[in-house]
Amino acid sequence: MSSRIPLVPENTEPLPSLKGNQGMLAWVSSVDHKQIGLMYLIITGVFFVIGGLEALLMRIQLAQPEMDFISPEVYNQLFTMHGTTMIFFVVMPFLIGIGVYLVPLMIGARDMAFPRLNALSFWLVVFGGILIYYSFLTQSGAPDMGWFSYAPLSEKPFSLNKGPTYWALGLLATGIGSIASGLNNIVTILTLRTAGMTMRRIPLFVWMILVTSFLIIFVFPIIASAFAMMLLDRLLDATFFTPAHGGSAILWQHFFWGFGHPEVYILILPAFGIISEVIPVFSRKPIFGYEFVAGSTVAIGLLSVGVWGHHMFAVGLGDVANLYFSLASMLIAIPTGVKVLNWIATMWGGKIIFATPMLFATAFIIEFVMGGITGVAIASAPIDWVVTDSYFIVAHFHYVLYGGSMFAIFAGIYYWFPKFTGRMMSETLGKWHFWLTVIGFNMTFFIQHFLGVMGMPRRIYTYQDFPYWGSMNLLSTIGAVVLALSVLVFMWNIHVSLRRGKKAGDNPWNAWTLEWAAASPPAVHNFDLVPPVRGRRPLWDLAHPEQPDEPNAKVVD
């Protein structure tokens, strides 16, 4: 070491140990995929708490009819920031971050293909988030036009505040980071697989990240251009989206949902990947129908770019467009259903261990199907005319994004925490967290389906005392408090487990993918020796030489 003076300090100890750590600069300057991955997880944790508090404030305001807890201006900022935060600064960067950590390990690589680009992607997300949150400090406050920022409400003269400008700039920065991470993942997965790790053998999580990454590089340029046009409108008096000056309000919706619907799959496909890793390991069986789970993901990815119009059924696009978008959206149910059935078939005949990751994965299936079936229903344009822009939709997408993505994220955290830190999370606290989440989540959102079809529009800061609205909203608010409590238990679990958790060892769950062959936490260089890959489950093959997954596999060096 004496002959080489590193430009910036580098960690020599496995992370997240602080021993031998060279301070903050070692983190800030890091290009190591594990360190960047952890930073993604930490920053999304912070944003998750902020976004959650925003939601809690809203639920308190809605606990009873005509409450005076917060003003309409503040309420509108809260729901805009809650949606923006949870989508762009929690679920998406979490899934990208956990991918950045795991993908190189799962395919037996040393790092991502472009480590510096990886760091850039991460820091752009952070800066984008700071930029958007900085708007709270401006005189007119945060953006308040809703997370899909419909024109012309988001334009002059209807939004003369600075919020929407910060919003577009911040998301533009974050979006550039996302495009870079998409490219990085694609190149990494296509070129850095270890010997024997063919595309038919990569873990399903890696497949999901691959499809997600293609979606990202296809659709983020759409929204980036739309943000640029919106900024031109707002700052330089262009008129792309202002009908009063010849622009088109509907054009924005086409751009936004052209991005926004695939974005939904960007938020759920990696979650499917987590579930596809957790369920086999805890059922002690290989995934049922690997090719169908991977293939249906590709089908979902392709279909997802052709269904954006189902967000616009109330716009009046005409019968032909409405029917096309209805049918195309319904078709997505087919590959999605195939996945769910394959997960169930994986559990069928297994010897299931209900540790916390598996509890969340099992509940995921039911909560996600609940969000899925309402999704099939609202793909039908006439049903959408009834429920769109009402609390039914709020319930639907929370079942998909909380019951789906967040449940999978929790499953993933409990599953890989031992790999990340070398310590197990507490099972007792994990079970408390799980049950509080299930109760709180369903209590908050199930009732909202009914509020929606009874006529409660979304995004209202107050409501009149229509029959039952008060008691139903109160129930939802109590559920939100329980949900907040569950998050506290989760944070406490992380806190104590980091310090006093049981030592994990390399492979505490007897899992089969390559990341479990590395040390926990992995050494800076990941693997001393990558195990031979002669099937989809290299560690199964090592443990069961008498019963390998692919008995006739060629040995590749």
Next chain:
Amino acid sequence: MEKLGGIFNPSSPEMEALAGLTYYTMATTLGILLLIVAAMIYIIIAYRKKPDDNQEPYQNFGNLNLEIVWTLIPCAIVAVLFILTCNTMKVVDPPVGDHEPDIIIIGHQWWWEIRYPKSGVITANELHIPAGKYMLARIESVDVIHDFWVPELGRKIDAIPGHTNHMWIVAGEPGLYIGACAEFCGTQHANMHIRVIAKTEEEFKEWETKELVIPPTPRSGLAGEGAKLFQEKACMNCHTILGTAAAARVGPNLTHLNNRQTIGAGVLTNTPENLKKWLTNPQRYKQGSLMPNMKLSPAEVDAIVAYLEALK
């Protein structure tokens, strides 16, 4: 027990078709959910690992026939749902043809302007219709995107600047149907209610005749003073009162405010007392409303309310 509203009280043929399709779809998909839940419960009970069992289970990698079957079943469900969708769309959205609109509904931040082009009636936040008759509405917006939604009568439809939409409105029985703006449209999106008042044919005709009366402007007394204040205090810059110089279209037409049920698109019941409160400081009841606090003295408020009440 109070009656449940919205989809649970469909009050038009359109809404009955919509509710029927929604119930049918929800019942089918809930059935699927229940099957899955049942399978999961069975799995949780039957396939839980026994504490002393350390043998790995049979390693099953998949089954092509099963995959084909459970791909085809959802295809069939989707096909049925799609056919039902087409049928329902025909009922809910009959073609407009060359029919001229009976009603023009115009979204404003944060109130509804309602015009009857055939009779010339102009009102706000209240849509009067003869029960049982299909009325064609043209939906527009002057500022941002709004969405017209009366949950018991039918579908939602956006009011979009620079783009007109049409929809048929019908109510089966006379009665009051409360709706709201469903597309987020700014600060007071929550207080942009619409009241659909369905009447018998005769009551509707009577109402229309009354709305068309141009009331004489009071010349004396408190009401006369109010009429003068209305011109002087900038009220006329935004509002119309037929038969006077006030002809602006920024705010609601106030000619027959008397006949309306609410003030401020549903924030207050329309009584002289409430009208006084509203005029004293509209921002207190509808914070962010485009009607500013005109800083009227109590005497001025009394005069203007007397004037508006005298318009008959």
